[in-house]
Amino acid sequence: MPFATPAAQVADDPSVAPGTRRMEIGAFTFADVSRDSRGVGPARRLPELVEEIALADEVGLDVFGIGEHHRPDFAAPAPVVLLAAAASRTSRIRLTSAVSVLGSDDPVRVFEQFSMLDSLSGGRAEIMAGRGALTESFRIFGYDLADYDQLFSEKLDLLLALRTGEPVTWSGRHRSPLERELIHPRPVQNPLPVWLAVGGSANSVVRAGKLGLPLALGIIGGRPADLAPMVALYRDVLARADHEPRPVAITVHGFVADTSQRAADLYYPGDAEVLNRIGGERGMRPMSRTDFDIKILPGGAYAVGSPEQVTEQILHLHEAFGHQRTLLQLAIGSVGHRDVMRAIELLGTEVAPAVRSEIARRERTVETGSPGPGANRASGLAGLPLTATEDGAVAIRHVTGP
Amino acid sequence: MPFATPAAQVADDPSVAPGTRRMEIGAFTFADVSRDSRGVGPARRLPELVEEIALADEVGLDVFGIGEHHRPDFAAPAPVVLLAAAASRTSRIRLTSAVSVLGSDDPVRVFEQFSMLDSLSGGRAEIMAGRGALTESFRIFGYDLADYDQLFSEKLDLLLALRTGEPVTWSGRHRSPLERELIHPRPVQNPLPVWLAVGGSANSVVRAGKLGLPLALGIIGGRPADLAPMVALYRDVLARADHEPRPVAITVHGFVADTSQRAADLYYPGDAEVLNRIGGERGMRPMSRTDFDIKILPGGAYAVGSPEQVTEQILHLHEAFGHQRTLLQLAIGSVGHRDVMRAIELLGTEVAPAVRSEIARRERTVETGSPGPGANRASGLAGLPLTATEDGAVAIRHVTGP
Numbered sequence: 001m002p003f004a005t006p007a008a009q010v011a012d013d014p015s016v017a018p019g020t021r022r023m024e025i026g027a028f029t030f031a032d033v034s035r036d037s038r039g040v041g042p043a044r045r046l047p048e049l050v051e052e053i054a055l056a057d058e059v060g061l062d063v064f065g066i067g068e069h070h071r072p073d074f075a076a077p078a079p080v081v082l083l084a085a086a087a088s089r090t091s092r093i094r095l096t097s098a099v100s101v102l103g104s105d106d107p108v109r110v111f112e113q114f115s116m117l118d119s120l121s122g123g124r125a126e127i128m129a130g131r132g133a134l135t136e137s138f139r140i141f142g143y144d145l146a147d148y149d150q151l152f153s154e155k156l157d158l159l160l161a162l163r164t165g166e167p168v169t170w171s172g173r174h175r176s177p178l179e180r181e182l183i184h185p186r187p188v189q190n191p192l193p194v195w196l197a198v199g200g201s202a203n204s205v206v207r208a209g210k211l212g213l214p215l216a217l218g219i220i221g222g223r224p225a226d227l228a229p230m231v232a233l234y235r236d237v238l239a240r241a242d243h244e245p246r247p248v249a250i251t252v253h254g255f256v257a258d259t260s261q262r263a264a265d266l267y268y269p270g271d272a273e274v275l276n277r278i279g280g281e282r283g284m285r286p287m288s289r290t291d292f293d294i295k296i297l298p299g300g301a302y303a304v305g306s307p308e309q310v311t312e313q314i315l316h317l318h319e320a321f322g323h324q325r326t327l328l329q330l331a332i333g334s335v336g337h338r339d340v341m342r343a344i345e346l347l348g349t350e351v352a353p354a355v356r357s358e359i360a361r362r363e364r365t366v367e368t369g370s371p372g373p374g375a376n377r378a379s380g381l382a383g384l385p386l387t388a389t390e391d392g393a394v395a396i397r398h399v400t401g402p
Numbered sequence: 403m404p405f406a407t408p409a410a411q412v413a414d415d416p417s418v419a420p421g422t423r424r425m426e427i428g429a430f431t432f433a434d435v436s437r438d439s440r441g442v443g444p445a446r447r448l449p450e451l452v453e454e455i456a457l458a459d460e461v462g463l464d465v466f467g468i469g470e471h472h473r474p475d476f477a478a479p480a481p482v483v484l485l486a487a488a489a490s491r492t493s494r495i496r497l498t499s500a501v502s503v504l505g506s507d508d509p510v511r512v513f514e515q516f517s518m519l520d521s522l523s524g525g526r527a528e529i530m531a532g533r534g535a536l537t538e539s540f541r542i543f544g545y546d547l548a549d550y551d552q553l554f555s556e557k558l559d560l561l562l563a564l565r566t567g568e569p570v571t572w573s574g575r576h577r578s579p580l581e582r583e584l585i586h587p588r589p590v591q592n593p594l595p596v597w598l599a600v601g602g603s604a605n606s607v608v609r610a611g612k613l614g615l616p617l618a619l620g621i622i623g624g625r626p627a628d629l630a631p632m633v634a635l636y637r638d639v640l641a642r643a644d645h646e647p648r649p650v651a652i653t654v655h656g657f658v659a660d661t662s663q664r665a666a667d668l669y670y671p672g673d674a675e676v677l678n679r680i681g682g683e684r685g686m687r688p689m690s691r692t693d694f695d696i697k698i699l700p701g702g703a704y705a706v707g708s709p710e711q712v713t714e715q716i717l718h719l720h721e722a723f724g725h726q727r728t729l730l731q732l733a734i735g736s737v738g739h740r741d742v743m744r745a746i747e748l749l750g751t752e753v754a755p756a757v758r759s760e761i762a763r764r765e766r767t768v769e770t771g772s773p774g775p776g777a778n779r780a781s782g783l784a785g786l787p788l789t790a791t792e793d794g795a796v797a798i799r800h801v802t803g804p
Contacts, residue, residue, distance in 0.1 A: 033587070042587035046521040050490060070514070075521070075587040077514040081486045085522045088452055088490035108542060109511070112472070112479040119448040119477070120487045140510060140585070142578020176544020183542070185435070185444035185477040 025352040026063030028098040029331035031076035042075040057090035059348025065098025080113040087121035099130030103151035104137035107159035115187040123188035130197035163191040209237025216249040225320040247324035254303030254328030256346040270333025307350035427754040428465030430500040431733035433478035444477040459492035461750025467500025489523035501532030505553035506539035509561035517589040525590035532599035565593040611639025618651040627722040649726035656705030656730030658748040672735025709752035
């Protein structure tokens with residue numbers, strides 16, 4: 001087998017206390033493609049993505065995620081297929097869906113597929129289960145959106161039962177029953193990691209806590225710090241349900257380039273195009289460049305900028321959430337392969353080491369009781385995004401020129 | 403992109419007349435694993451299989467297939483996941499399910515997954531759709547075996563509609579309807595190749611002919627030549643339905659080693675173990691070594707032996723069927739990785755070139771009207787498997803010693 005033992009601990013290993021595990025840094029994408037036949041289509045984009053995941057592995061990123069969508073603008077209705085192709089080109093990076101739309105799928109198929117991926121990757125497969133932000137799959141697979149939450153809840157229940165390793169007897173409203181069925185192949189990891197991905201619904205956060213599942217919180221706008229109570233709620237529910245501490249992942253739109261100006265100029269067009277297309281379907285107001293520039297201010301919703309700025313942004317997030325994994329939605333819309341490759345390189349070689357060493361430094365500082373500079377940085381979030389701060393100067397420079 | 407343009411023509415390209423395309427040689431397996439925890443399990447077997455497919459590509463084999471099963475003794479409930487892992491390690495070999503159990507699956511998912519595989523492999527994906535010899539999947543996914551044939555027929559109809567490239571409006575008894583739905587991503591190949599795999603049922607053969615699909619005929623016992631009328635029937639139905647000629651694939655149990663004795667000794671235990679386990683579930687008489695030795699006689703059901711013997715056996719098949727693709731079920735039961743690797747090497751470097759050059763020689767002979775030696779070989783099949791022939795001497799030597 002060509003695989004090294006994964007360097008990272010099993011992602012939801014409860015024996016690793018949140019405070020002591022190193023921050024995992026990774027990337028995810030929905031495999032965006034152009035609908036214009038002159039643009040980049042699936043035949044080019046999917047092999048490019050395998051190259052991007054291979055580079056992410058090489059530069060030491062911890063996780064790569066692929067989102068499931070059933071639309072012409074995203075090329076990965078079955079993330080596991082792309083992740084399996086990547087498994088052969090990688091040896092350490094963890095491979096996850098981001099997300100699997102569980103409510104419109106069959107948990108038995110999902111388990112079988114990710115269990116195969118787990119063997120093919122030497123134990124690096126993960127499932128991020130979510131209700132799904134977009135709803136095409138419900139129409140295509142014949143489900144009623146009126147059952148949206150129950151579909152997810154019931155199928156998550158079955159997925160979790162399948163990974164126990166015991167024969168499963170199960171019945172529900174939206175899938176045929178199982179009678180003492182043990183599904184094969186069994187995964188390498190026991191249990192196969194399943195994260196619960198939430199978009200900010202308190203009910204979903206409570207569900208993750210009650211089930212004792214690691215939480216992935218998606219941030220797409222607003223002030224991330226405003227969502228800190230959600231993570232506090234999650235940890236509270238976890239503790240009340242007598243579960244061990246579980247890791248928290250924060251997922252954000254993000255991009256890294258050699259300069260802040262270049263990062264914004266490369267990321268904005270694709271990001272705006274995708275958000276406006278999807279937002280337009282929902283009757284939302286289009287995002288302008290000004291909206292975007294506000295989002296990338298320190299403490300804002302996006303982690304877009306130079307390596308230093310993205311490092312700072314992830315540290316802001318860490319101050320707000322004390323989380324263990326940060327995933328950046330790097331490749332979105334029309335951002336080109338070469339620029340995504342450079343972003344992955346910078347994320348792995350500059351951002352990740354800087355984030356980890358700063359977090360380690362702060363934790364040592366907390367242990368020794370000495371409040372070093374930056375220990376109180378979270379307070380700086382309060383006045384954002386428009387109040388000038390020491391970091392605001394960077395943001396303004398970044399709006400007006402390189 | 404790391405992919406060369408596939409050397410082989412698109413598999414069911416009707417512009418290539420059967421008589422003029424070169425014989426494709428390939429292998430397939432069900433990803434057999436041991437149920438004994440001391441044996442080879444999925445964590446080892448699935449990565450080994452990726453190595454085997456990579457070698458098959460390297461030595462110039464044309465196709466590799468993976469069978470779908472939902473049982474503890476086979477590790478590939480989702481062949482596409484393994485094929486995607488192999489796509490990253492190969493550049494020319496075609497990657498196919500063998501088979502996809504379409505009746506218990508959702509054709510939309512199957513299309514989406516193989517369409518992704520098609521992009522990931524640079525246009526090398528194929529689906530071999532079959533009703534399924536084993537029936538666990540119907541129980542697990544909640545289908546009634548009373549609908550066995552209708553499930554397959556209806557879902558094949560939908561799968562074929564999905565690959566046309568036009569929005570699909572469809573309704574049936576066993577899957578929710580679609581209303582002007584175009585499923586993405588679109589495959590590289592247009593259309594994505596779909597073969598119809600049959601086990602010898604005349605109804606299935608007629609179905610393939612009427613639909614104009616390439617036919618894959620599975621042989622597991624008896625005298626292959628006895629099935630020649632099935633292929634004649636298929637070609638007749640094809641012609642009557644005004645379809646262009648389509649290729650025919652023959653799939654057999656087969657194995658190659660440096661000597662005939664070694665091939666039989668390596669292949670027999672696993673083959674017997676698997677057939678007796680599955681046959682036992684169906685109340686069949688166990689296969690003995692004598693039964694096996696009869697099957698590997700020239701003109702028999704199996705292509706097991708030295709490179710020369712396997713070459714002869716494929717030529718016997720070609721005389722009987724005039725087919726365009728031969729797939730050997732190389733890796734079965736407990737045959738070890740190293741021996742399968744050697745078998746693949748011999749199949750690619752010795753058997754395939756010898757088969758192709760002999761077929762080309764015979765076709766030249768037919769063109770010039772000169773009946774060379776071997777042109778009339780099909781008659782030799784009549785007295786098999788027990789009548790002594792010129793090849794029988796080889797078989798007997800092979801039973802009694804090296």
